[in-house]
Amino acid sequence: MGKLANDRPPASLELPATADGKWPTHAVPGLTVRKAMEIPAMTGARLLAGEKGLGRVVQRANIMEVPDILPWVKPHELLLTTGYPLRNTPQGLPELVTELDARGLAALGVKLHRYLDALPDEMVAEADRLGMPLLLLPDAVGFDDIxxxxxxxxxxxxxxxxxxxxxxxxxxxSVVLEGGGLTELATKTSAVLGVAVFVTTADGRVLAEGGNADDLGAWRHTPSFDTSGRFRTEYEPGGVHQHADVPGCHAVVPIVAGRVDHGRIVAFARHRALDDADVNVLERAATVAALAVNKQLAVTAVEGKYRGDFLRDVLAGRAGDRARVVAHCESLGWDVDRPVVVVVAELDPETGPAQVTGLQLRPVQERFSVAWHSVVTRRDSAAAVVGFTQEVVALVPVPDGQEVDAVVHELVRQVAGDGGGGRRSFSSGVSRLVDDPERLPVAYEQARRAVDVGRQMNGSGSVAHFDSLGSFRLLSQIEDRQELRGFVRETLHGLAAEDDPEMEDLRHTLKVLLDTNLNVAEAARQLHFHYNTLRYRITKLERILGPFTTDPELRLDLALALKVLQMRGLS
Structure with missing residues (x-):
């Protein structure tokens, strides 16, 4: 990508070059004061003060004819005067310079020797301090010529x-009209501006990038991005920004179409400042990006339905024999004839008030599906990822030598990011590893069971592997919640009270005893109790629960009751 940013593009997409044949960097929407001093009418003009302001932009010119000029001054204006309105109050000139600078005046040009013989030293010093150019104009030049x-x-x-x-x-x-997408657009925009460019979703997930690969990688490691590579849109409003902990400056422009927020286009510059002209180019690029996004959404809607219908048939065991499934998946760009795990991800129920913005966002399930698709396919382009109505299903390959949990947790981390940008919490379930496409329906049911039970066990944001569920798999299949609650009350008696700190403490003691197979010495060590203290607690527990130290059936019931209490969603 670094080469594309410096080479000339194909003729059909060639960008207009400047007069010297170089790629444009940025345009100034007016004359700088330095350039204005080079026009013929300003020949002989001398800079008295404000040299550091010679880069100020002049967009208009005016003549000072009245003392109360301030209400009529406009930003980026070159103001000319003979000093006539101020001939009787020269002591007020330093304050006038301060007020003019506060109103954004570009420069002040003065003719002397007609009404003012000299400018006060205080005025010159103030103009120099503020960086507002103070020009001494030639006597022979006419204001109308200037x-x-x-x-x-x-x-x-x-x-x-x-x-x-x-x-x-x-x-x-032309990039989009000739078949290009966001990546080509980002590369072209980077070539125009000569800086690194990113295109992201509304929550900051990078969809495309353009520019030198080393620069792109370096910017990703600045505080503008979180550790998962997400651009922190919630801290980056539109416009040009400079942060103390981020080198250079960057500009952000939203990608909006039909009041729908589709994302951001961001330019990072290390060695030059970004200005309004750069923002204008980004706004043009954002308009084209909105067209590209809508075009891609239309294509994805059709392809997604077709892919989704087929994968649903595969997971239901209705897609045909093994050979047909493998061949059809290959035609869709999927490789399912290898060891994979099925991952099912579901958005957790939303808590708290929804964010209120001036723009609409794409449906949350659609954004969630796009997030999983971009993360998984970036890791393996042949992986199958499909968003259904209530869930996202991914067939994640697990190469030899890699742990399933490590692979899945890394994908979840990247999808979740740091939770900013309006991201919703979600829970994930993971199946056992399968190496035969005919076993995908079984793996899908395992992953669905894992996501349901994992959320009940650990709450929102859980990641549960089917093999880690143990007896929870059986308990989760009992649909009569009232029966489960009754079992807990009948088995634990007083220990079933969840709002009693003493009972909660005793439940914890009971769990440690059961986990250590009634090894009193080991349980006392884990609980940091004296051996005799724990013996006293065991006596107290047996008075409430019965002789669990000698009754294995009672111990089994108590262990199951504690697991039921651990499950969520029973109340």
Missing amino acids: LNQVLTGVLNRQAAVLERSWEVHHALL
């Missing part, structure tokens, strides 16, 4: 900027 030539230069420059803006827009639009 006005005419400055305004002509400004209009010519602005016309050129508008023309180049249209040319850039046309070049970017």
Whole structure:
């Protein structure tokens, strides 16, 4: 990608070059003060103060004819005066410079020797402190010549900027019209601006990038991105930004179509400042990106339904024999003839008020599906990922030598990110490893069971493997919750009270005793109790529960009751 950013693109998509044949970086929507001093009418003008402000932009010019000029001053204005309105109050000139600078004046040009013989030293010092250029104009030049030539230069420059803006827009639009997508658009935008460019979803997941590969990697490790690679959209509003802990500067522009927030386009620059002209290019690119996103959504909607219907048939065992399943999956770009686990991910019930913004977001299930698809296929492009109405199903390959839990937890970490950007909590279930496509229906049921039981065991955001569920698999299949609650009360008696701290403490003691197979010495060590203290507690527990130390059937019932209490969603 670094080479594409420097090479000339194909002729059909060629961007308009500047007069010197170089790629454009940014355009100035007016004349700088330095350039304005080079026009013929300003020949002989001398800079008295404010050298550091010579880069200020001049977009208009005016003449100071009245003392109360301040209400009429506009930003980026070159103000000319003979000093006539101020001839009787020269002591007020330093304060005038301060007020003019506060109103965004570009520069002040003064003619002397007619009404003012000299400018006060305090005025010159104040202009120098503020960086507002203070110009001494030649006596022979007419203000009308300066006005005419400055305004002509400004209009010519602005016309050129508008023309180049249209040319850039046309070049970017051609990317999509000729079959390119977000990656090609990001690369082209990077070539225009000469900086790294990212295209992200509304919550900051990177969809495409353009620019030098080393630069792109370096920016991903700045605080603007979280550890999962998500751009922190919640901290980055639109416009140009500079952060103390992020090198250079960056500009952010939302990608919006039909009041729907589709994402962000972000430009990072290390060695130059980004300005309004760069933002204008990004806005053009964002408009084209919205077109590309809508185009991709239309294609995905059709392809997604077809892929989803077929995978649903595979997981239901209705897709045909093994050979047909493998062949059809290959036609869809999926490789299922290898060791995989089925991962089922479901959004957790939403808690708390929903975020209120001025824009609509794409449906949450659709965004959730896109997130899983981008993360899984970035790791393995031949992996099958499909979003259903209430869940996302992924057939995740597990290469030899890798642990299933490590692979799945890394995928979950990347999808979840740091939880910012409006991301919703979700729970995931993982099947056993299967190496035969004909066993995918069984693996799918295992993953579905794991996500349900995992959420009951551990609450929202759980990741549960089917093999880790143990007896919870059986308990979760009991649909009569009232029967489970009755079993807990009848077995644990007073220990079933969940709002009693003393009973909760005794339940914990009971669990440790059962987990250590009634090894009193080991249980006392884990509980940090004296041996005799634990013996006293055992006596107390047997008065409440019965002789569990000598009755194995009672111990089994107590262990099951404690597991039922551990399950969520019984109340």
